[in-house]
Amino acid sequence: MKNRTYTDILLFMLVIGITVFPYNLSATEDINNATDIITPEIPVEFNIDLNKNISIEPDEPETIEELLLEKENALTENNLDPTAQSPLTILKQTVQPGELRELSWSVGQSFSGKTVKPRVVVVRGNQSGPVLCLVAAIHGDELNGIEIVRRVIRNMDPMEVNGTVIGVPIVNIYGFTANSRYLPDRRDLNRHFPGNPTGSAASRIAYRFFTQIINHCDYVVDFHTGSFKRNNLPQLRADMNKPNVREFVGHFGSTAVLHKSGHGKSLRAAATLAGIPTVAFELGQPGSLQEEYVESGIKTINTLIGHLGILNKLRLWFEPQPIYYSSRWVRVNSGGILMSKVKIGANVKPGQLLGYIINPLTTEEIRIETPVKGRILGMALNQFMLPGYAAFHIGVSSDSSSMVEEKQLDNNENPNDESDEVEYDMQSSEEEEIH
Numbered sequence: 001m002k003n004r005t006y007t008d009i010l011l012f013m014l015v016i017g018i019t020v021f022p023y024n025l026s027a028t029e030d031i032n033n034a035t036d037i038i039t040p041e042i043p044v045e046f047n048i049d050l051n052k053n054i055s056i057e058p059d060e061p062e063t064i065e066e067l068l069l070e071k072e073n074a075l076t077e078n079n080l081d082p083t084a085q086s087p088l089t090i091l092k093q094t095v096q097p098g099e100l101r102e103l104s105w106s107v108g109q110s111f112s113g114k115t116v117k118p119r120v121v122v123v124r125g126n127q128s129g130p131v132l133c134l135v136a137a138i139h140g141d142e143l144n145g146i147e148i149v150r151r152v153i154r155n156m157d158p159m160e161v162n163g164t165v166i167g168v169p170i171v172n173i174y175g176f177t178a179n180s181r182y183l184p185d186r187r188d189l190n191r192h193f194p195g196n197p198t199g200s201a202a203s204r205i206a207y208r209f210f211t212q213i214i215n216h217c218d219y220v221v222d223f224h225t226g227s228f229k230r231n232n233l234p235q236l237r238a239d240m241n242k243p244n245v246r247e248f249v250g251h252f253g254s255t256a257v258l259h260k261s262g263h264g265k266s267l268r269a270a271a272t273l274a275g276i277p278t279v280a281f282e283l284g285q286p287g288s289l290q291e292e293y294v295e296s297g298i299k300t301i302n303t304l305i306g307h308l309g310i311l312n313k314l315r316l317w318f319e320p321q322p323i324y325y326s327s328r329w330v331r332v333n334s335g336g337i338l339m340s341k342v343k344i345g346a347n348v349k350p351g352q353l354l355g356y357i358i359n360p361l362t363t364e365e366i367r368i369e370t371p372v373k374g375r376i377l378g379m380a381l382n383q384f385m386l387p388g389y390a391a392f393h394i395g396v397s398s399d400s401s402s403m404v405e406e407k408q409l410d411n412n413e414n415p416n417d418e419s420d421e422v423e424y425d426m427q428s429s430e431e432e433e434i435h
Helices: 002-023 031-037 064-077 144-154 173-177 201-212 243-249 267-273 291-307
Strands: 088-090 093-095 099-104 119-124 127-135 162-168 219-224 230-238 256-259 278-284 327-331 336-340 353-358 365-369 374-380 390-396
Touching (some): 093 099, 127 144, 144 162, 144 219, 144 291, 201 267, 219 267, 219 291, 230 243, 230 291, 230 390, 243 278, 256 374, 267 278, 278 291, 327 374, 336 374, 336 390
Parallel strands (some): 127 162, 127 219, 219 278, 230 256
Antiparallel strands (some): 088 093, 119 162, 230 278, 230 374, 327 390, 336 353, 353 365
């Protein structure tokens, strides 16, 4: 009886020792020596091989999701973000992620042989995203776009940018310094894209700009104003027959849109043809800086970069985006001084008074009326006019679901009646030399 009681006590102590021992964090002996802590002798029939109670079950095979998660965690542990951008090489320079760099591109040489290099600002974000190019002053006397590009770029923090923004405040540096729309040879730079490396001076400049900068872009906004004493309502000129352009235009908020395929050798047309969605952003008049249009343009571009995900600051527009698939120029039939009676952006209907042509030598006043229903997208400033001068540019109201082909446009409309494809092109019509 005593032996049985003694055996039960030893068995109880053994069980307690086996249960407690694995959680004894201060133990330093090997687990095989764990039985050394029990001093009483245990009968042979109660000796237990602890190794038989240890089993290692094989791991289950990893799923694809687990492998991808493991890879992502490994990249994160090694500071390799899968959404991070790589450096951008442009104009023979390397711009690192999270960096803002001022570069320059060569438009050629001046009479003194010195290379003329306009400024290019590149904001390269840390995270991947689209490359947006903001381009101004292809016409040297169009100032509003210059200030819009400058302010937008100035207020960007590369650490908050997803993707890249490339700003070129002044493309036509020759025209800008001479306060002229054109290049020194009287050529319109916006008639020579994508350029020719062995052509005229305009073609060579266009070629350098297109190959060195535009080819790096996913989207392009080309800023313009009205031309030759004309004022333009803020509006986009875009080829709405192109699906990628239509999608791009939808990111600009409620800014008015005028459908035009564009002059074949304008920057807008050439870039669109190359597969880069491009719009001409018209606003204001040439030769002066207009703060109200600059602020409007900045608001629109901030909306654009928010919708593109370049900055996580979404600007909301609550008004619908008006789209005009055709337009009509109202021209004067008599010479005299124009006196407008409507404001830019006004909605008009057939027969409505737009203004008068006043004969400065008599009391004669000739009414100018609108022939169509639409909106004043552009208008001439009050000035002396000759018969045939374009006074008012009206976007024709129409259902945006029914697109108007170029051949259906009014016969009185010149497809070149826009400042990125100017109506009165004073340059020579001389053909490009073929080399």
